[in-house]
Amino acid sequence: ANEVFNKMIETGLRPNVVIYTTLISGHCREGNTDYAFKLLDEMVKTGIVLDVFTYDCLIHGLCKVGKIQEANIMFKEMLDKHLAPSVFTYSAFLHGYCKLGEMNEAGKIFKEMLARGLMPNDVIYTTLIDGHCKQGNLELAFAMFNDMVQKGVKPSVHTYTVYMHHLCKAGKMQEAHHLLQEIHDKGLVPDIITYGSLIDGYCKKGNMDDAFQLHHHILRKGIQPNIAIYNSLINGLCKLGDVQGADRIFKEMLERGLVPN
RNA sequence: UAAAGACGUCC
Numbered sequence: 001a002n003e004v005f006n007k008m009i010e011t012g013l014r015p016n017v018v019i020y021t022t023l024i025s026g027h028c029r030e031g032n033t034d035y036a037f038k039l040l041d042e043m044v045k046t047g048i049v050l051d052v053f054t055y056d057c058l059i060h061g062l063c064k065v066g067k068i069q070e071a072n073i074m075f076k077e078m079l080d081k082h083l084a085p086s087v088f089t090y091s092a093f094l095h096g097y098c099k100l101g102e103m104n105e106a107g108k109i110f111k112e113m114l115a116r117g118l119m120p121n122d123v124i125y126t127t128l129i130d131g132h133c134k135q136g137n138l139e140l141a142f143a144m145f146n147d148m149v150q151k152g153v154k155p156s157v158h159t160y161t162v163y164m165h166h167l168c169k170a171g172k173m174q175e176a177h178h179l180l181q182e183i184h185d186k187g188l189v190p191d192i193i194t195y196g197s198l199i200d201g202y203c204k205k206g207n208m209d210d211a212f213q214l215h216h217h218i219l220r221k222g223i224q225p226n227i228a229i230y231n232s233l234i235n236g237l238c239k240l241g242d243v244q245g246a247d248r249i250f251k252e253m254l255e256r257g258l259v260p261n
Numbered sequence: 262u263a264a265a266g267a268c269g270u271c272c
Contacts, residue, residue: 017262018262019262020262021262022262022263024262024263025263026262028263029263051262052263053262054262054263055263056262057262057263059263060263063264064264086263087264088263088264089263089264090264091263091264092264094264094265095264095265121264123264123265124264124265125265126265126266127265128265157266158265158266159265159266161266162265162266164266165266165267168267191266191267192267193266193267194267195267196268197266197267198267199267200268226268228267228268228269229267229268230268231268231269232267232269234269235268235270260269261269
C-alpha cells in the first residue's frame with residue numbers, strides 16, 4: 001500500500017483526504033500509530049484537514065494499543081472542530097477500555113454515547129458483552145444481551161459466539177448449546193468459530209461424544225474444520241488416554257491438508 | 262476510507 005501511495009506521488013498525483021485516511025487506517029490496524037501520525041503530519045502539511053473518518057481511524061489505532069489518553073486528546077480536538085463523533089468513534093473507545101478490563105470506563109462511554117442520541121449497534125453490544133465476560137461477569141454480559149434484544153438491536157453471530165465462547169470456558173455447555181439452537185432458529189448461520197468454541201468446551205469437559213457430534217455435523221455441512229478444532233479434539237482425546245483415537249484424528253487432519261502447528 | 266470473536270504444551 002505504501003508503494004502504491006509513493007508511486008502515486010511520483011506520478012504527480014495529489015492524494016486527497018480519502019487516500020491519506022485509507023493508508024492511515026491500514027497502519028493503525030497494524031498497530032503502527034507512529035507511522036500513522038507521520039502520514040497525518042504529511043497530510044496536514046499539504047493543507048488537507050482531517051475529517052471524521054481520519055479521527056475515527058486514529059482514535060481506533062490509539063485505543064487498540066492502549067493509548068487511550070492520546071485517543072482522548074484526538075477526541076477533544078475533534079469536538080473543538082465541531083466534528084460529531086460517530087458510533088464508530090465510541091466503538092473504538094469501548095474496545096480500548098474493554099481490552100484493558102476497565103469496564104466502569106466502558107460503561108461511562110456507553111452512557112455518553114446514548115446521551116448523544118447515538119443508537120448502539122450490534123458491534124457495540126458485542127464488545128461490551130465480551131468485555132464483561134472477560135472480567136468473569138457473565139451475569140452482566142447476559143443483562144447486556146437482554147438489553148440489546150429489548151432495544152431491538154439484533155444479536156449477530158458474533159454476539160452469540162462471544163457469549164457462547166465464555167459459557168464454554170465456564171463449562172456451561174447446556175446453556176451454550178441452547179444458544180446454538182437459538183442461532184439456527186433465528187435464521188443465522190454459525191461459523192467455524194462458533195463451532196470451535198463448542199467443540200473445545202466439550203473436549204475440556206471430556207465429553208467427546210458431543211464434541212464429535214458437532215465435528216461430524218460441520219463435516220456434513222461441508223465446512224472445513226481448522227487447526228484449532230483438531231487441536232481441541234486431539235487434546236480432549238489425549239487427556240482421556242485415548243491416544244489411538246487421537247492418532248486417528250491427527251491422520252484425518254493431515255488428510256484434509258492441514259499442517260500441525 | 263473506519264470497529265468486535267475460537268485452538269495446543271506447562272500451571
